[in-house]
Amino acid sequence: MTYTLGLVGARGHAGGELARLLAGHPGLRLARAASRQGVGEPLRAHLAHAPADIVLEDMSPETIAAWPVDAVVLALPNGLAAGYAGALAARPRAPVLVDLSADFRFDPAWVYGLPERHREQLRGARRIANPGCYATGIQLGVAPLLGLLAGPPQAFGVSGYSGAGTTPSPRNDPERLRDNLMPYALTGHLHEREASHHLGHPVRFVPHVAPFFRGITLTITLPLAQPEGSAALLARYRDAYADEPLVRVVADVPEVRAAADRHDVTIGGFQVDDRHAVVVVTLDNLLKGAASQAVQNLNLALGLPERHGLPHDPPLAAA
Numbered sequence: 001m002t003y004t005l006g007l008v009g010a011r012g013h014a015g016g017e018l019a020r021l022l023a024g025h026p027g028l029r030l031a032r033a034a035s036r037q038g039v040g041e042p043l044r045a046h047l048a049h050a051p052a053d054i055v056l057e058d059m060s061p062e063t064i065a066a067w068p069v070d071a072v073v074l075a076l077p078n079g080l081a082a083g084y085a086g087a088l089a090a091r092p093r094a095p096v097l098v099d100l101s102a103d104f105r106f107d108p109a110w111v112y113g114l115p116e117r118h119r120e121q122l123r124g125a126r127r128i129a130n131p132g133c134y135a136t137g138i139q140l141g142v143a144p145l146l147g148l149l150a151g152p153p154q155a156f157g158v159s160g161y162s163g164a165g166t167t168p169s170p171r172n173d174p175e176r177l178r179d180n181l182m183p184y185a186l187t188g189h190l191h192e193r194e195a196s197h198h199l200g201h202p203v204r205f206v207p208h209v210a211p212f213f214r215g216i217t218l219t220i221t222l223p224l225a226q227p228e229g230s231a232a233l234l235a236r237y238r239d240a241y242a243d244e245p246l247v248r249v250v251a252d253v254p255e256v257r258a259a260a261d262r263h264d265v266t267i268g269g270f271q272v273d274d275r276h277a278v279v280v281v282t283l284d285n286l287l288k289g290a291a292s293q294a295v296q297n298l299n300l301a302l303g304l305p306e307r308h309g310l311p312h313d314p315p316l317a318a319a
C-alpha cells in the first residue's frame with residue numbers, strides 16, 4: 001500500500017529535501033503541495049525530482065484541510081502551524097500531521113519526534129513535532145551520559161547556512177559569510193531550551209553559521225561526576241546506540257563535510273581528561289535535522305518500517 005502526503009512549504013530548503021526523499025520512498029507518495037509565492041506553478045519547475053503532475057496550491061489552512069491525503073507535513077517558518085492544526089483537526093479522520101517548525105515542540109499534546117528517545121509514542125501518532133536540527137544533535141550527543149553529569153554540558157555548534165532558510169538574512173548571505181564564521185544567539189537559543197527541556201537536564205549552547213551550505217558540527221563538553229576513560233566512554237555510546245539505525249558511533253573525530261547527504265547522526269571523538277569529556281556530533285541539518293527525521297516519524301506513525309525511504313550506503317542512492 002502507498003500512503004499519500006501533502007507538503008506545505010515545498011519550495012523551502014527543508015520541504016525541498018523532503019520532496020527529494022519522497023521521490024525514492026516505496027510506501028509514501030507526494031500527492032499535493034502548497035507554497036506562498038509559487039501558486040499555480042508546477043512543483044517540478046522548482047524541484048527536478050518532484051512528480052510531474054503536482055501544481056503548487058495556495059497554502060490557506062482551508063485548502064490544506066480539504067486535501068484527501070494520509071499525511072500532511074508543514075515546512076513553514078515558526079508561528080504558522082496552529083491554523084493548520086485547527087483546520088485539520090476539524091476533519092472527521094484527520095491526516096497524520098508533522099510540523100517541522102518549533103511551534104509545538106513543548107506541547108505535551110504533540111509527540112516530540114525524536115525516534116531514538118520516543119519511538120513507542122511515535123508508533124501510530126497523529127500529531128508530531130519534528131525536533132530542531134541542533135537540538136537533535138545535542139540530545140543524541142548528551143543522552144547516554146544522563147545521570148552521570150556533574151553540571152550542564154556545553155555545546156559549541158556550527159551549521160551551514162541552509163539552516164537559516166531562504167528568506168534573505170546575514171545568516172544566509174554567502175558574501176557576508178565568505179571567509180567568515182558568524183556567532184549569533186549567544187544566550188537563550190531556542191534549541192538550548194528545547195534540548196534542555198527534552199533531556200530533563202540543562203545544557204548550554206552557542207550557535208555559529210559558516211560559509212558551507214549544509215551540515216552541523218557540535219563539539220560538546222560534558223562534566224562528569226566520576227572519572228571515566230575514553231574507551232569506557234566510547235563503549236557506553238556504542239551500547240546506547242547499538243540498535244539505532246540512524247546513529248553511528250565512531251572512535252575518531254567526525255568532520256562535518258562527511259555528514260552532508262547522510263540520513264544519520266555521527267558521534268565520535270570521546271576524548272576525556274579525568275572528569276571532562278568531549279564528544280563531537282555531526283549531522284546533515286536538512287536530513288536527520290529535518291527531512292529524514294520527518295520520514296522516520298511518518299514511517300512510525302503510518303506503521304511502515306522505520307527506515308523505509310532512507311537507504312543506507314550511499315545514503316541517497318534511491319532518492
Ligand SMILES: NC(=O)C1=CN([C@@H]2O[C@H](COP(=O)(O)OP(=O)(O)OC[C@H]3O[C@@H](n4cnc5c(N)ncnc54)[C@H](OP(=O)(O)O)[C@@H]3O)[C@@H](O)[C@H]2O)C=CC1
Nearest residue numbers: 009011012013014035036037075076100101163165166285
Ligand atoms: N533549514 C533547516 O536546516 C531546518 C529547518 N527547520 C524548520 O523547518 C521549517 C522550514 O524551514 P526552511 O525550509 O529552512 O525554510 P525556508 O525559508 O527555506 O522555506 C520556507 C517555506 O515556507 C513558505 N512560507 C510561507 N510563509 C512564509 C513566510 N511568511 N515567510 C517565509 N516563508 C514562508 C515558503 O514558501 P515560498 O517559497 O513559496 O514563499 C517556503 O516554502 C522552519 O520552521 C524551520 O525552523 C527545521 C530543521 C532544520
Ligand SMILES: CC(=O)N[C@@H](CCC(=O)OP(=O)(O)O)C(=O)O
Nearest residue numbers: 100101102132133163164171209
Ligand atoms: C543558521 C540558522 O539560522 N540556523 C537556524 C537553525 C534552526 C532551525 O532551523 O530550526 P527551528 O526549526 O528550530 O527554527 C537557527 O539557529 O535558528
